[in-house]
Amino acid sequence: MIHPLLAIDVGWGTTLAIKTVIVLGIVPLTALILGYTFLLKMMSHMQSRLGPMDPGGFHGWFQLIGDGIKFLQKEDIMPGEADRRVFALAPAIVVLSTFLVFVVIPAGPRIRVASLDSVGMFNGVGVFYALAVSSLSVIGVLMAGWASSNKYALLGALRAAAQLIAYELPLVLAVVGVVIQAGTMSLQGIVSFQQHGALFGFSGLGFPLILTQFIGFAIFMVAAQAELTQPPFDMPVAESELVAGYMVEYTGFRFLFFFIGEFGTAFAFAALAATLFLGGWSVPWVHGTAADLLGPFVLFAKVMLVAFLMFWARFTYPRFREDQLQAIAWKWLIPIALFNILLTGVLKVAFT
Amino acid sequence: MTTTDLPSPGDLPEIEVDPAAFRHLADAQVNVELDTGDMVLNIGPQHPATHGTLRLVVRLDGERVVSADPVIGYMHRGYEKLTEFRTYPQITTLINRIDWLSSFANEVPFIHAAEMLMGIEAPPRAQYQRTILTELSRIATFLLFLGEMGLQVGAITPAFYGFRDREYVLNLIEAVTGGRFHPNFNRIGGIKDDLPWGWISECRGVMDKVLRSCDEFDDLVVGNPIFEKRTRSIGIIPQALGAAYGVSGSNLRASGVDWDLRRDGPKYLVYDELDWRVWTHPDGDSFARYWVRLQETRESARMVLQMLDQMPSGPLMAKVPRIIKVPEGEVFVNTENPLGEMAYYVISKGATGPFRTKIRSASFSNVSILPWLLRGAYVPDIITILASLYFILGDIDR
Amino acid sequence: MADVETPAGPALREEAADALRRLQSELGDAIVEDGIAFGDVVVRVQRDVWKRAAEVCKDGLDLDYLSFIAGIDWMPAPAVSEEGSGDTSSPAQPKEQTYGAAGSAGRFQLFAVVESTRRKHWRVILKTDLPDDDARADSWVAVYPGADWHEREAWEMFGFVFDGHPSLRHLYLPSEFEGHPLRKDYPLLAREVKPWPGLVDVEPMPGEAGEGDEAGETA
Numbered sequence: 001m002i003h004p005l006l007a008i009d010v011g012w013g014t015t016l017a018i019k020t021v022i023v024l025g026i027v028p029l030t031a032l033i034l035g036y037t038f039l040l041k042m043m044s045h046m047q048s049r050l051g052p053m054d055p056g057g058f059h060g061w062f063q064l065i066g067d068g069i070k071f072l073q074k075e076d077i078m079p080g081e082a083d084r085r086v087f088a089l090a091p092a093i094v095v096l097s098t099f100l101v102f103v104v105i106p107a108g109p110r111i112r113v114a115s116l117d118s119v120g121m122f123n124g125v126g127v128f129y130a131l132a133v134s135s136l137s138v139i140g141v142l143m144a145g146w147a148s149s150n151k152y153a154l155l156g157a158l159r160a161a162a163q164l165i166a167y168e169l170p171l172v173l174a175v176v177g178v179v180i181q182a183g184t185m186s187l188q189g190i191v192s193f194q195q196h197g198a199l200f201g202f203s204g205l206g207f208p209l210i211l212t213q214f215i216g217f218a219i220f221m222v223a224a225q226a227e228l229t230q231p232p233f234d235m236p237v238a239e240s241e242l243v244a245g246y247m248v249e250y251t252g253f254r255f256l257f258f259f260i261g262e263f264g265t266a267f268a269f270a271a272l273a274a275t276l277f278l279g280g281w282s283v284p285w286v287h288g289t290a291a292d293l294l295g296p297f298v299l300f301a302k303v304m305l306v307a308f309l310m311f312w313a314r315f316t317y318p319r320f321r322e323d324q325l326q327a328i329a330w331k332w333l334i335p336i337a338l339f340n341i342l343l344t345g346v347l348k349v350a351f352t
Numbered sequence: 353m354t355t356t357d358l359p360s361p362g363d364l365p366e367i368e369v370d371p372a373a374f375r376h377l378a379d380a381q382v383n384v385e386l387d388t389g390d391m392v393l394n395i396g397p398q399h400p401a402t403h404g405t406l407r408l409v410v411r412l413d414g415e416r417v418v419s420a421d422p423v424i425g426y427m428h429r430g431y432e433k434l435t436e437f438r439t440y441p442q443i444t445t446l447i448n449r450i451d452w453l454s455s456f457a458n459e460v461p462f463i464h465a466a467e468m469l470m471g472i473e474a475p476p477r478a479q480y481q482r483t484i485l486t487e488l489s490r491i492a493t494f495l496l497f498l499g500e501m502g503l504q505v506g507a508i509t510p511a512f513y514g515f516r517d518r519e520y521v522l523n524l525i526e527a528v529t530g531g532r533f534h535p536n537f538n539r540i541g542g543i544k545d546d547l548p549w550g551w552i553s554e555c556r557g558v559m560d561k562v563l564r565s566c567d568e569f570d571d572l573v574v575g576n577p578i579f580e581k582r583t584r585s586i587g588i589i590p591q592a593l594g595a596a597y598g599v600s601g602s603n604l605r606a607s608g609v610d611w612d613l614r615r616d617g618p619k620y621l622v623y624d625e626l627d628w629r630v631w632t633h634p635d636g637d638s639f640a641r642y643w644v645r646l647q648e649t650r651e652s653a654r655m656v657l658q659m660l661d662q663m664p665s666g667p668l669m670a671k672v673p674r675i676i677k678v679p680e681g682e683v684f685v686n687t688e689n690p691l692g693e694m695a696y697y698v699i700s701k702g703a704t705g706p707f708r709t710k711i712r713s714a715s716f717s718n719v720s721i722l723p724w725l726l727r728g729a730y731v732p733d734i735i736t737i738l739a740s741l742y743f744i745l746g747d748i749d750r
Numbered sequence: 751m752a753d754v755e756t757p758a759g760p761a762l763r764e765e766a767a768d769a770l771r772r773l774q775s776e777l778g779d780a781i782v783e784d785g786i787a788f789g790d791v792v793v794r795v796q797r798d799v800w801k802r803a804a805e806v807c808k809d810g811l812d813l814d815y816l817s818f819i820a821g822i823d824w825m826p827a828p829a830v831s832e833e834g835s836g837d838t839s840s841p842a843q844p845k846e847q848t849y850g851a852a853g854s855a856g857r858f859q860l861f862a863v864v865e866s867t868r869r870k871h872w873r874v875i876l877k878t879d880l881p882d883d884d885a886r887a888d889s890w891v892a893v894y895p896g897a898d899w900h901e902r903e904a905w906e907m908f909g910f911v912f913d914g915h916p917s918l919r920h921l922y923l924p925s926e927f928e929g930h931p932l933r934k935d936y937p938l939l940a941r942e943v944k945p946w947p948g949l950v951d952v953e954p955m956p957g958e959a960g961e962g963d964e965a966g967e968t969a
Contacts, residue, residue, distance in 0.1 A: 047512035151393060155731070231506055232578055235732070318578050319506030321732045322415065425922035432907075433931055436827065437840040437938055468788050595815040595867050596808075597896035604867065611867040618763075618789065618871060682787040682850045684863060684875060686817065695817055697863070697875075699850050705841030712818040712863075720899040749922065 023102050027095075031263035032064050037304070038311035039263075040064070046315055071259075074252030079149055082249065086147035091250065091257035093140035098264040100133040105271045106188050108281050108295030124186030127179060130272060131172055134227070137261065138164045141236070144258075145246035156245020159322055160229060160236030166329040167226035167233075173337035174219040177344040178209050178276045187275055195282035206284035210277040212347075215340040217277045219333055224269040225310055226329070228262065232317035233325055266307060274302035390418055395734065397426050403738070404745030406719070410726070410734065417734065420726035422719055427749040435709040440466050440540060440676050443705070448534040450713055451747040453496060454489035454690045456525070459538040462709075464620050465685040465698045466540045469678045476622075477666040478542035483621040484555075484659050485525065485537065487652040490690045491562055492521045494649040497742050498566075501642055502573045504739035505582050510573050517565040520558045527551055540676055542669035552660050559653040566650045574643060583639040587725055587737035590636065597724075598717030601692030603741060606644045607636035613688035620687055626658050638740035645742070677704050691715050691747055711750055715743035765871045766791040769811060773874065776806045785852030787875060794852040794877040800860070801888035803876055807864050808893055813874060817863040819890065819900035821908040824849055825857050827934040855879035860887055860910060864894075880910060889914040907932035 040063060044051030056062025078087055104126045138161055145157015179185050182193040190209075197207025210217050226233040237245040247258050274280060280302070281295030320328065396407040405426035411418040431450065435443050447462055448455040460482060467474065474482070499514020522532040527548055529535035537544050573579050589599060591607045604611065612630040614623040631647040633640035680702045686695035692714025699708040718741050726734055762770070770784055770791045780799040785792040795803045807813040826845055847857070858880040866872035880887060889912035890897035901912045902921040909930040912918060920927060929936055 043508075047509050048516055049512060151391065231508075234506065315507075315509050316572075316576075317507060318502060318576065318582055319732075320578060321582060321730060323730070324581055425920075425924075428922040430931065433936075433938060436934075439841050592814060593895065596894045598816045598818070598894075599896075600815075609867050616870045680848075680850075682792070684787055684790055684873075686865075693817065695863070697820075697861075699822065701844050701848065703841045703843045705843075707843060708822055710818065710820045716899065717816075717818075717896055720896055724895070 023099055027099055027102055027264045027267075028068075028260050030267040031260045032068075034267050034307055034311075035259075035263045036061065036064050038307060042308070042311060043315050046312075068256060071252050071256040076252050076254070079249050081149040083147040083149070086143050087249075088254070090140045090144035090147060091254045091261070093143065094137045094261040095257050095264070097134055097136035097140070098261050098268055100136070101130050101265070101268040101272070104130050104187055105268070105275060105299075106191060106281060106295075107299050108292040109188070109192075109287075124184050124189055126187035127175055127185045127190070127276070130187070130268075131168075131175065134265070134268070135164070135168050137265070140261075141246055144250070148246070148249035150249055153246050153248050156236045156248070160246055162322070163226060163229065163233060163236060163325060163329075166326055167223045167333075170219050170329060170333035170337050171223040171227060173334065173341060174216040174223060175276060176337075177213050177216040177340045180341065180344045180348055181209060181212060187280070190276060191280040191282050194279040195284055206279055206282065208277065208279045213277060213340070213344070215336065216344075217273070219337050219340070220273055220277070221306075221309060222333060223329075224273065225313060226325070228266050228269065228310075230266075230310065230314045231319050232313065234319050235322050235325060266310065267303060270303045270306040270310065271299065273306045274299060278302045278306070393731075397423075403743065406738075406743075406745060406748070408722070408726075408734070408738075410731075412731065415730050417726050417729050417731070420723055420734070422722050424719070424748050427745050429750065431711055431750040432709060435706055435711075437705070439704045440678060440706070443709070444538055445534075445536050447711070448536055449746055450711065450750055451493075451689065451691055451694075451715075451744045452533060453493040453744055454486075455534050456485045456489045456529075456537060457687070457689045458694065459536070460486055460621070461685045461687040461689075461694055462696045462698070463538040463540055464687070465683045465696050466676075466678055468683050468685065469681045469698065469700050470540065470672075470676075471679075472541055472670045472672065474542045474670055475667045476664045478668045478670075479622050480659055480663045481528075481543055481547065481668075482538065483623065484656055484663075485528065485535070485543075486621065487656050487659075488521055488525055490652045491649055491656075492518050492525070493690045494645050494652070495521065495562070495565070497645055498569045498573070498642070498649065501739045501742075502579070504735050505579060507573070507576070507579070510569065513565065513568060513572070517562060520561055524551070524555055524558055527554070539669060539672075541672035542667070544668075546668055552663075555660055556657060559657050562653045563650060566646060566653075569646060574646065580639060582732075583642065583736055583740065584635075584637055586638045586733050587729070587740060588636045589721065589725065593724070594636075594721065597721040599692070599721055600714050600717065601688065601690070602644045602648060603641055603692065603718055605630065605632045606640035608632055608634040613686060613693060617686060617688070620685065622659070623655075625662065626655050628655050628658075638736050641740040641742070675704060677702060678706070686712070689714060691742065691744060692718060713747040713750055715745075715747035716750075719743050719748050761789065762786055762791055763789040763871060765869075766873075769872065769874050772811055773803075773806065776810055777803060782855075782879075783852045785850075787851045790873060790875055792852040792875040792877060794854070794879070797878050797880065797887055800876075800878050801890060801893065803878075804862075804864075804890045804893040807874060807876070811866075811872075811874065812868060813864040813866050813872065815865045815867050816890075816894040816896045816900075817865055817873075819860070819862040819897055819904060821904045821910055821932065822850075822854075822859040822861060823857060823908065823932065823934045824854055824859065825934045828937075851875075852877055855881075857882055858885055858908065858910070860904065862890070862900075885909055886911045886913060888912065891915055906930070909933070 040051045041059070052060030052063040054060055055066050078084060141160045141164070142157050145153045145160070148154070178190065182190045184190060184193070194208055195206050199207055199211070229236045237247065247255060250258060281299040282291065283294065283298055286294055391412045393410050393412050394407065395410060397405040407423040407426070408420055409423060410420045431446060434446060438446065443462065444459050447458050450458045495514045495518040497514075499511040502510030525535065526532045528545070528551060529537040589603065589607050591604075591609050594604050594607050595609065610630060610632050614621075615630060628651055631644050631651065633644050678700045680700055682697070682699045684695065684697045686693050693712070694714055695712035697710040697712070698706050701707045722737075722741075725737060729737065766786075766789060770793065773793055774781060777795060777799060780796045780803070781793055782796060783794045785794070793803075824847055826843055826847055854877075856879055859877050860880055861875060861877040863873060863875050878887065885908070887910060889901055891901070891914065898916070899921060901910075901915050902918060904910045905912065905918050906920050906923055906927075907930055919925070923931070
């Protein structure tokens with residue numbers, strides 16, 4: 001197989017190995033970057049303090065890496081009455097879903113880990129796959145809460161399961177509007193739709209779908225916030241009540257998994273939002289190999305923008321109570337999302 | 353939210369105290385068929401939400417509380433017994449530590465009781481300084497409350513703003529007394545030292561900062577729709593029941609009871625020479641308690657600014673013998689401390705120390721209403737209610 | 751606002767005198783004695799009207815706020831150290847058993863302060879005597895619900911039993927605690943263990959003469 005970019009002949013096994021290594025490396029790296037920039041630095045500055053300044057010398061950039069090393073060398077404590085196998089497996093499942101989402105996010109016209117554009121009968125199912133796989137983490141959360149043999153953890157896990165399941169629907173429905181407008185479920189297809197689209201005949205800026213799908217974007221952001229159990233939807237990990245909820249019995253390496261899972265998924269959802277609504281890796285007038293080289297950076301910039309919004313909401317708002325949270329999902333977000341789909345469908349037919 | 357003309361208690365209709373009306377009913381009784389057993393949850397004594405070592409044994413049915421039983425005494429230091437073995441100046445050091453966030457305010461009623469028994473009155477300048485320091489302690493502890501209640505409800509950021517602004521006030525207190533937290537500055541007959549050079553203009557600057565910071569809290573917390581959703585109609589204390597339980601201070605004023613010992617009690621400091629008002633709120637829920645304390649912080653800052661302008665010159669201590677022997681008698685002094693009504697009943701038999709001191713602390717009564725208040729509440733609401741009642745463990749446990 | 755100068759000596763405030771008159775008209779003979787505590791009226795009632803006095807206060811006198819209920823032990827505390835030992839750690843209290851405002855029939859008294867949130871300077875201090883061997887009284891919980899915790903504390907600290915209290919159990923102290931700490935014959939253990947400030951251990955500086963010597967002098 002000729003690698004399109006490097007024009008080197010590598011077998012499929014080596015390609016697979018390279019791609020695996022890249023994904024395994026990228027996910028913690030993105031978690032790190034997001035965590036440092038937004039959680040440590042942006043939050044601190046918004047709270048009129050500086051955040052970590054010493055580790056690494058320049059504004060404490062080494063802080064999270066140091067935290068990671070610290071977690072790795074901690075003693076692995078398991079509660080005496082915990083269900084050992086389930087306890088050990090739970091963080092792995094949560095992180096697994098993160099990795100699986102990264103598999104389909106395109107970072108350039110030919111840079112992607114797996115192309116689900118023409119896999120047998122699944123003609124172009126990137127979006128479908130991403131949303132389906134991101135909901136695997138619910139199982140991991142439930143496993144973690146149950147296996148901890150701790151009332152607080154169980155309470156947190158049950159809250160989390162209810163919340164995550166409730167907010168899956170608005171998430172999916174918000175994306176349906178995008179799919180209708182772009183006409184394809186493949187992520188690459190959606191990106192190229194936005195790149196080659198035209199705004200009132202002016203094709204210089206492409207056609208980022210956020211312009212027409214702003215309702216969908218808003219719902220997606222709210223639902224993503226809830227999927228990540230971030231404030232204002234962080235009842236499951238309500239710090240002042242349950243003290244980390246379902247993660248309370250986890251320490252060391254396993255807690256690191258949860259942490260990577262949380263921030264990696266934040267990056268993944270932000271990347272999905274950037275791809276679906278902001279145009280992903282594409283800049284309208286750049287094509288071909290240049291796009292391959294520029295794509296990852298463009299995507300990164302857009303992801304940081306979206307993540308900025310998510311984390312900003314995180315530090316500002318108090319948390320919703322569980323029943324208020326459910327009411328928002330079922331009584332507000334789903335009807336609005338359905339209305340959005342209706343509107344998109346009608347307008348698409350009317351203007352085509 | 354600008355509510356300057358709230359209805360006075362006389363305008364409001366009498367409400368019948370029906371406990372069932374104050375429960376948070378779920379939309380549907382989901383677990384009628386799935387009969388889940390009650391779960392006993394132990395909140396505390398080590399828990400971020402309980403402001404110290406308070407233990408709440410709650411019986412939960414799903415997420416709703418069936419019964420709650422506070423277990424206190426983890427910090428009981430036996431103050432009333434200790435006071436029987438100490439002289440009056442030594443007791444001043446002790447009682448600082450009852451409510452440690454506004455420690456200057458704890459000394460005032462006791463010192464006033466001793467002065468009444470001795471028949472001496474502190475000179476006006478000392479009274480003004482005492483009042484200023486009391487109001488500064490009130491501002492300091494309320495700023496912490498304003499930040500920390502947001503934290504309990506889930507917003508991380510207001511807590512930092514509260515602590516940041518509190519530092520300015522604590523710096524002021526430290527400049528005068530030498531201690532941020534336990535000043536031990538009152539003496540029988542007056543106070544220990546005069547204000548340092550430049551303190552008055554510094555204080556004016558800090559009070560302006562405090563007023564601006566209160567506006568910030570208005571925007572960030574009170575104006576936040578999620579905060580309102582979490583605190584409106586949560587933990588409503590009816591007027592008559594609250595008074596019968598002994599709930600006092602901002603908690604009772606938030607239920608519409610227009611009663612403030614600075615204005616309605618016997619004179620003990622210079623409040624009658626200032627132009628200020630008492631803030632009440634008719635609702636009685638957690639939001640009202642937060643709102644009332646926010647307004648009281650502003651009011652205290654304005655009072656301090658007035659006092660800085662009006663402060664007389666003069667001596668700081670009345671004529672007091674070296675060894676203080678307080679004549680025989682009994683006196684009851686209660687004052688409006690930041691947490692509520694703090695009272696001392698001092699029985700003296702002419703010795704250098706009291707024969708019996710009964711310390712009535714505000715949080716003791718405020719927390720005693722919890723078993724009634726928490727029935728039917730959700731678990732997150734427990735946290736909101738605890739945060740809004742604002743008790744200090746040292747005040748409960750003495 | 752009425753004139754509220756704190757009187758130089760004991761004299762009833764006019765509101766307090768008014769409260770006393772109303773109580774006398776309601777309770778009549780049940781009032782054993784009344785006294786003054788710096789402007790406030792102290793009324794000592796008989797034990798069997800303790801609860802009725804509370805009802806009179808709450809319903810008749812508009813005293814809707816319960817400040818506290820507590821106990822007094824009038825017995826002079828036994829001396830911590832012998833006479834003449836020079837131990838000035840505790841203030842020396844008089845040796846005879848004297849009583850305060852409104853007097854007392856014996857060692858134990860139960861007292862309470864009730865106030866009003868609706869009128870200024872409207873409060874009453876109620877006292878009642880409890881015999882040493884049978885320190886019981888009626889509970890106020892039906893009248894003032896806040897009495898619950900105060901009575902638990904009074905039971906725990908003094909040993910007073912309250913009839914009609916829902917659950918008289920320990921409040922501050924652990925459940926296996928024995929004894930009633932605020933009674934005068936209950937010692938302050940800290941003082942028994944180590945007399946203070948009496949002997950002060952002065953640790954000599956390293957290298958100084960006197961390492962291994964006994965402690966320094968009394969303060």
